[in-house]
Amino acid sequence: MPRPLLLSLALAITPALFSTACAADPADPAAEAAIKPAQWPFAATEVARFNEPWAMTFLPDGSLLVTEKAGKLLHVDPASGKRSEISGVPTVAYGGQGGFGDVLAHPQFTNNGWVYYSYAEDGQDDTRGAAVARARLVLAADGSGQLSDAQVIWRQTPKVSGRGHYGHRLAFGPDGKLWISSSERQKFDPAQDMKTNLGKIIRLNDDGSVPADNPFVAQGAPADQVWSLGHRSVLGIAFDGNGKLWEHEMGPKGGDELNLIQRGGNYGYPIVSNGDHYDGRPIPDHDTRPDFIAPVVTWRQVISPAGFVIYNGALFPQWKGSGFIGGLSSQSLVRVAFDGDTAHEAERFDMGKRIREVEQGPDGALWLLEDGNNARLLKLTPKAG
Ligand SMILES: [Ca+2]
Numbered sequence: 001m002p003r004p005l006l007l008s009l010a011l012a013i014t015p016a017l018f019s020t021a022c023a024a025d026p027a028d029p030a031a032e033a034a035i036k037p038a039q040w041p042f043a044a045t046e047v048a049r050f051n052e053p054w055a056m057t058f059l060p061d062g063s064l065l066v067t068e069k070a071g072k073l074l075h076v077d078p079a080s081g082k083r084s085e086i087s088g089v090p091t092v093a094y095g096g097q098g099g100f101g102d103v104l105a106h107p108q109f110t111n112n113g114w115v116y117y118s119y120a121e122d123g124q125d126d127t128r129g130a131a132v133a134r135a136r137l138v139l140a141a142d143g144s145g146q147l148s149d150a151q152v153i154w155r156q157t158p159k160v161s162g163r164g165h166y167g168h169r170l171a172f173g174p175d176g177k178l179w180i181s182s183s184e185r186q187k188f189d190p191a192q193d194m195k196t197n198l199g200k201i202i203r204l205n206d207d208g209s210v211p212a213d214n215p216f217v218a219q220g221a222p223a224d225q226v227w228s229l230g231h232r233s234v235l236g237i238a239f240d241g242n243g244k245l246w247e248h249e250m251g252p253k254g255g256d257e258l259n260l261i262q263r264g265g266n267y268g269y270p271i272v273s274n275g276d277h278y279d280g281r282p283i284p285d286h287d288t289r290p291d292f293i294a295p296v297v298t299w300r301q302v303i304s305p306a307g308f309v310i311y312n313g314a315l316f317p318q319w320k321g322s323g324f325i326g327g328l329s330s331q332s333l334v335r336v337a338f339d340g341d342t343a344h345e346a347e348r349f350d351m352g353k354r355i356r357e358v359e360q361g362p363d364g365a366l367w368l369l370e371d372g373n374n375a376r377l378l379k380l381t382p383k384a385g
């Protein structure tokens with residue numbers, strides 16, 4: 001695809017052309033080139049609306065669970081859009097970026113009924129941290145349901161002040177383990193501190209215990225939970241068809257990332273980033289410290305990534321193996337094409353709204369959740385003709 005080369009050239013040339021005439025950042029060519037609705041290869045159908053939805057997941061029967069940040073878990077009929085509330089949810093620390101987070105069914109949900117969910121939890125003295133729990137979901141004939149036998153199986157430690165950068169995205173790997181993104185709570189240095197589990201990718205057994213083959217088990221808790229470190233704000237983790245784990249990361253100013261996660265890897269934040277601090281202080285770029293793992297893709301003109309699925313459906317055969325990332329500030333859906341251990345942005349769709357979450361439905365449709373109040377749940381299917 002020619003776009004990455006054109007993008008690089010445009011970025012290299014534009015500041016020289018405009019440096020005396022214009023102090024603002026040059027226009028973002030990738031955003032300029034974003035595909036407008038008339039040219040979309042898909043139709044987008046509104047199915048339902050939510051207030052501040054954060055995550056969704058499909059159950060094996062094809063129905064949908066959706067979280068709302070203020071603390072609701074909803075069971076949704078994707079055909080009618082009918083929403084039914086699930087009872088037994090935890091009290092969440094709602095505010096800032098915090099509240100109800102992700103939701104995910106156990107790979108053997110049909111047999112064991114376990115669903116896993118994450119949320120921001122209050123601590124002592126005006127502190128907060130992410131928690132992950134599992135509970136058995138019992139659904140009623142009318143679509144409502146309840147969580148029972150809830151167990152908190154993981155917590156961010158320590159709990160700290162503030163209401164940002166919880167992360168708490170969940171995924172089950174092909175190894176049957178539970179993977180959690182634990183962001184650095186906007187505290188920077190904990191991402192490098194193995195006495196905390198902030199700024200890390202976490203790998204646990206499905207009951208929350210620590211797998212004996214994790215890379216840092218010899219260091220004891222909480223390092224024994226850690227698979228990789230040096231992460232900032234991770235709102236999307238996904239396994240590809242080869243079992244590799246990819247994550248995207250909302251970077252500091254001008255430094256959004258797509259990373260290929262390696263066992264025991266250190267991704268360098270806050271010591272290095274291709275972006276810089278929002279207060280203007282520079283952060284050395286990745287090429288100054290080859291001992292840290294560099295991102296596969298850096299967006300210097302940021303997309304603000306949230307939600308991530310690597311597509312393997314049949315409805316859009318041309319997109320099999322592509323990654324789809326929701327864009328908050330970029331109000332877009334970004335398609336990433338992979339080639340082994342490399343990747344690039346292949347195209348971007350202008351959605352006109354902040355996109356919070358991306359999912360693949362059982363029939364291969366792509367599903368999006370917009371961000372904020374009165375946000376739409378959209379089903380994307382191939383455009384007829
Ligand atoms: Ca999801």
Ligand SMILES: [Ca+2]
Pocket residue numbers: 273274275276282283284285286
């Ligand atoms: Ca930098």
